[in-house]
Amino acid sequence: MHLQRRLLCCAIASAVASAAAPAFADQANELKPVQILGDRQDTFSVSGSAHVISNEDLEEKEYTDVHRMLRDVPGVYFQEEEGYGLRPNIGIRGSGRDRSNKISLMEDSVLIAPAPYAAPSAYYFPSAGRFYGIEVLKGPDTLRYGPFTVGGAINLLSTPIPDRASGMVNVEGGEDGAQRAHAYYGATEGQLGFLLEAHQQRTQGFKDIDRSNRDAGFDKRDYVAKLRWQAPETADIQQAFELKLEHSSEVSDETYLGLTDRDFARDANRRYGLTDIDQMDNDRDAVSLRHTLAIDENTTLNTVAYRNEFQRNWFKLDKIGGVGIGSYVNTANTSGGVNQSVLRGDTDATGLEFKNNNREYTSQGVQSELGYAFSTGDIRHDLVVGARYHEDEVDRFQPVDVYDQINGSLVYQSTTAATGSNNRVENADAISAWIVDHAYIGDVIVTGSLRYENVETDAKRWLDAARNNEDVNWRKSNRNEELMAGLGATWLLDDNWSLLAGVHQGFAPAGASESRGTEAEKSLNYEAGFRYWQESFSADVIAFYSDYENTLQNCSVANSCTLADSSIKTSGSVSLGESEIQGLEVGINSVVWEGDSGLRAPVRLAYTYTDGEITKASEGADSSVERGDVLPYLPKHLASLTFGLEKPAAWSALMSVSHTEGMCIDNSCDRPGQVTTFKRTSDYVIADVVATYHVNSDMEVYAKVDNVFDDQEIVSRDPAGARPNKPRTGYLGMKVRF
Numbered sequence: 001m002h003l004q005r006r007l008l009c010c011a012i013a014s015a016v017a018s019a020a021a022p023a024f025a026d027q028a029n030e031l032k033p034v035q036i037l038g039d040r041q042d043t044f045s046v047s048g049s050a051h052v053i054s055n056e057d058l059e060e061k062e063y064t065d066v067h068r069m070l071r072d073v074p075g076v077y078f079q080e081e082e083g084y085g086l087r088p089n090i091g092i093r094g095s096g097r098d099r100s101n102k103i104s105l106m107e108d109s110v111l112i113a114p115a116p117y118a119a120p121s122a123y124y125f126p127s128a129g130r131f132y133g134i135e136v137l138k139g140p141d142t143l144r145y146g147p148f149t150v151g152g153a154i155n156l157l158s159t160p161i162p163d164r165a166s167g168m169v170n171v172e173g174g175e176d177g178a179q180r181a182h183a184y185y186g187a188t189e190g191q192l193g194f195l196l197e198a199h200q201q202r203t204q205g206f207k208d209i210d211r212s213n214r215d216a217g218f219d220k221r222d223y224v225a226k227l228r229w230q231a232p233e234t235a236d237i238q239q240a241f242e243l244k245l246e247h248s249s250e251v252s253d254e255t256y257l258g259l260t261d262r263d264f265a266r267d268a269n270r271r272y273g274l275t276d277i278d279q280m281d282n283d284r285d286a287v288s289l290r291h292t293l294a295i296d297e298n299t300t301l302n303t304v305a306y307r308n309e310f311q312r313n314w315f316k317l318d319k320i321g322g323v324g325i326g327s328y329v330n331t332a333n334t335s336g337g338v339n340q341s342v343l344r345g346d347t348d349a350t351g352l353e354f355k356n357n358n359r360e361y362t363s364q365g366v367q368s369e370l371g372y373a374f375s376t377g378d379i380r381h382d383l384v385v386g387a388r389y390h391e392d393e394v395d396r397f398q399p400v401d402v403y404d405q406i407n408g409s410l411v412y413q414s415t416t417a418a419t420g421s422n423n424r425v426e427n428a429d430a431i432s433a434w435i436v437d438h439a440y441i442g443d444v445i446v447t448g449s450l451r452y453e454n455v456e457t458d459a460k461r462w463l464d465a466a467r468n469n470e471d472v473n474w475r476k477s478n479r480n481e482e483l484m485a486g487l488g489a490t491w492l493l494d495d496n497w498s499l500l501a502g503v504h505q506g507f508a509p510a511g512a513s514e515s516r517g518t519e520a521e522k523s524l525n526y527e528a529g530f531r532y533w534q535e536s537f538s539a540d541v542i543a544f545y546s547d548y549e550n551t552l553q554n555c556s557v558a559n560s561c562t563l564a565d566s567s568i569k570t571s572g573s574v575s576l577g578e579s580e581i582q583g584l585e586v587g588i589n590s591v592v593w594e595g596d597s598g599l600r601a602p603v604r605l606a607y608t609y610t611d612g613e614i615t616k617a618s619e620g621a622d623s624s625v626e627r628g629d630v631l632p633y634l635p636k637h638l639a640s641l642t643f644g645l646e647k648p649a650a651w652s653a654l655m656s657v658s659h660t661e662g663m664c665i666d667n668s669c670d671r672p673g674q675v676t677t678f679k680r681t682s683d684y685v686i687a688d689v690v691a692t693y694h695v696n697s698d699m700e701v702y703a704k705v706d707n708v709f710d711d712q713e714i715v716s717r718d719p720a721g722a723r724p725n726k727p728r729t730g731y732l733g734m735k736v737r738f
Helices: 002-016 040-044 055-061 066-072 140-144 261-266 325-335 337-344
Strands: 050-053 076-078 090-092 104-107 133-137 153-157 166-174 178-189 192-203 218-230 238-252 279-296 299-320 349-376 379-397 400-406 409-416 423-441 444-461 476-492 497-508 521-534 537-554 573-594 600-616 637-647 651-660 684-696 699-706 714-716 729-737
Touching (some): 050 066, 055 066, 055 651, 055 684, 066 076, 066 090, 066 133, 066 600, 066 637, 066 651, 140 423, 140 444, 140 476, 140 497, 178 218, 178 729, 261 337, 325 337, 349 409
Antiparallel strands (some): 050 133, 076 090, 133 153, 166 729, 192 218, 218 238, 238 279, 279 299, 299 349, 349 400, 379 423, 423 444, 444 476, 476 497, 497 521, 521 537, 537 573, 573 600, 600 637, 637 651, 651 684, 699 729
């Protein structure tokens, strides 16, 4: 409590100081880009780890999988699932990775998870091939971008409206019937500007379904339109309005069922015929209206109102003979027998339950930030004060279709109406407020931050499909209220070196299906390190330590929670008790050689070491954790190295090599006497290459190969069975700007 009071006092003191200064505050509602090779202020002004993947970085590699993009950022973890990154599993500093539900995930500063508070699992994710940039922020500044402040925030940048009439067309084709087209055109004329953008991507997939002529690919489409009006320079009030409209759709033949280890060893790209009819079908519509007002040269007000609607039905195999597919695969792994034979289609089976995971999400709100630059004596301040009102809802109506497997084919039998847990509505209302002040005191930048979150959740379900009979004995409601503080400092030693340190309180609200009194996840997070910058070399080395007083696991079908009685929970949250996570992040960017002709050899390294464990099991917890248990899907070593040759505006050839150490898939993996054969993923190394040739200043062609050495390993065992990474896949593309 003494530390909390000191942090609050520091944050409040820096927020209420008053005077005037000529400095201009940063534009509100944007993650502040800190470029490793940027100018001195951009490099050193954040008191924590901050990284920007620029548009140039993205165009260098032409990735369409956000997992591959984020390998360049230390401290960011991911769990692959289907090989394409359709529904990413991203974590930051051990915060958890399942459907990215423990990080503040945004596009253009607006939360994009279908229901960030009520059901934060990000079953929606924009097509990564259209990203203009990615910003990753950790440390005390994270309190500006809640609600999840334990690990950090990721802000995805969309294509901006151009200053002049211009556009781009990118077409790409590859193996497995891969096709991609990305195009945009926009202009600014006088006070009006606009942008129209389309991104379409499809593939037949790399897996073969037993006894089926269906593919295992996807067809995904994103459309974005922007319209901006800004006041003329002669106007008394300088302001701008920007309207952004989005529509996306996806049909993907994806499943939750993986393979047994026996079948994975024979053919990693096999899919059981039981999954022949599994399919995800979703649509999303989003609108946001942003208003920026320059009150004077020191003060800006930025406000955005938003509404996101997302509908999806992931029709997929859920149970075999009343047994969940995860448990069914586990039995097949350990015993083989009938379970293995049924999975392969060699033995008939009855009671195959295919659930229509049919859900509708709504997320809407308004947020506003006031940026004010002023001075108190010789101390300059950049102050941000903001607030947000947000509400979201998820409506689950999930009937179950029952099939039998007869002679290797699926035969429909009946439909079970949606009742109970398959017929429920969860909603959340949240009020947030924050104050962040960057105070420039000589060669020291002090960051004080304060955040308030008030989250109220409610959930109800019905005993009948018509929703006439509510299950009054199940009604759930909860409230999480928290005041968090952070304090950080950066000491500019000279033009090249800076030291940084920070501490902040972390928070993640409990799921909406929890009863009143269920506490939020809370932690105290420390970091310290240094940065070095010069024109051809930069590095940052940051150590971090997080002390969780309450570690939460959000439960879902993809990431189920095992309770003390061995039963499975697939909604709400479970407390794992207290835990500690510590590690080291290293990021290096360098040009190791540069010739007189402009030829250069760039190198980029990202490395993360992480160690985490449960230090005290929750008293009376439903979960089956013990003191000393590990945290699932948290690799101890994670590294990425990019190197090559390039002649700017002429050609380039790059190779990216990444290493991911094998991970435990549950908390009991490393207990003494445990058999870990089916409880760990594999170590794996992936190498990607890309070569680009600039035909002229407006046109370029490229060739790329993902996983050039064709190394496939077990990269995940969730949701149900062993899963491989994408095999070697080649692509050719062309890009034209006009």
